[in-house]
Amino acid sequence: MRLRKKQVAIFMALGMVLTSAGPVLADQVTSTNIETVSSDTNNSEIVVSPDVMDPKLDPGSSLATFLSSDQVTMRISGPGRVETSIEISKFENTKSKTVILADARNYPDALAASNLTNGRYSVILVQNQLTQAIINEITRLEAQDLIILGGTNSISEDIEKDLANIAGVKNISRIAGETRYDTCQKIFSQAKKKSLVLASGEIFPDALATSSILDQAGLLLTRSGQLPSEAQAAIKDLNHDNFLIVGGENSVQESLATSISNQYQYASHTRISGNNRYETSAKIGERLVSSTVILASGENFPDALAASTLAQKIDSPILLVSKDKIDQSVIDYFKKHNIKNNYMIEVIKWQFVYLTPKMILPAYLSN
DSSP, X not given: OOOOOOEEEEEEOOOOOOXXXXXXXXXXXXXXXXXXXXXXXXXXXXXXXXXXXXXXXXXXXXXXHHHTSOOOEEEBOOSSHHHHHHHXXXXXXXXXXXXXXXXXXXXXXXXXXXXXXXXXXXXEEEBSBOOHHHHHHHHHTTOOEEEEESOTTTSOHHHHHHHTTSTTOOEEEEEXXXXXXXXXXXXXXXXXXXXXXXXXXXXXXXHHGGGGGOSXXXXXXXXXXXXXXXXXXXXXXXXXXXEEEEXXXXXXXXXXXXXXXXXHTOSEEEXXXXXXXXXXXXXXXXTOOOSEEEEEESSOSHHHHHTHHHHHHTTOOEEEEOSSOOOHHHHHHHHHHHHHGGGSSSOOOEEEEEOSSOOOOOHHHHO
């Protein structure tokens, strides 16, 4: 499918209507294999479908239809964070052999999901229970392999057992560690990345926008002034030309960056940071050459995390915004890249897909 060149902005927003629907489970299936990669299991291989050569963009998806259309705006949202993640999955994929499940309440596990998605696998958030909407989406995707991120305090054993009852599911794997850093390291190692992106594991905004740049690179979470011991072993086997830090010195101290460079003999490191989370996301966006922009809430983490596959699928930056205001740095990003593309011999439009509540847009974006 040949897509028209245009500027596309995808806004991720979270609806505010609550749902009272309870879970309805599929008929019991007893043949599912359940594998756990726990804190004391380092050599187990997580089941990831061998379809990595498939095109990222599903030609039959609503995303492909949107990109090839003249439609200017679209909102992707659900009544809650779980439902919004399902709507994103519906938008980006008609099928996904592998589905990644993360706790909707616990950002560290979900942050690391972007190490595994490869721009192909849907990420669905789970909160307290396995709802019928989640079951329906896994069934619609014809998923065979499910990967749970985090321990049983994040997604319970009961939910794991109920996932095994979904018809068509063949394998369920869990990647879990004793701490958020341990879990992240295990996810990182399973993804077999070649280079390192380092972000704070103590606050979520810096790492929110990194998923779009996690192609060959992988995300590890760290404390501000100390590299967790769980992360150290993962770094040894990486490409040591350069590593990337996302966030300012309050998030990842420069003394820690220097220590990592010296200990692992990195030739250099690069820091991406702005005056706030919104400017940091815009600076990450500058590392990508893309005609698409995703806008997501920078005040809450679930929408941007659930959009990690979408960002990787279309090589698009995720720019963070607040509910009723777009930071000047994000406005400047729009202006700059609109000007840059004036060399194209066709009319350029911005398309908007947003997953957030009502948002006030600058006049030049909303016209």
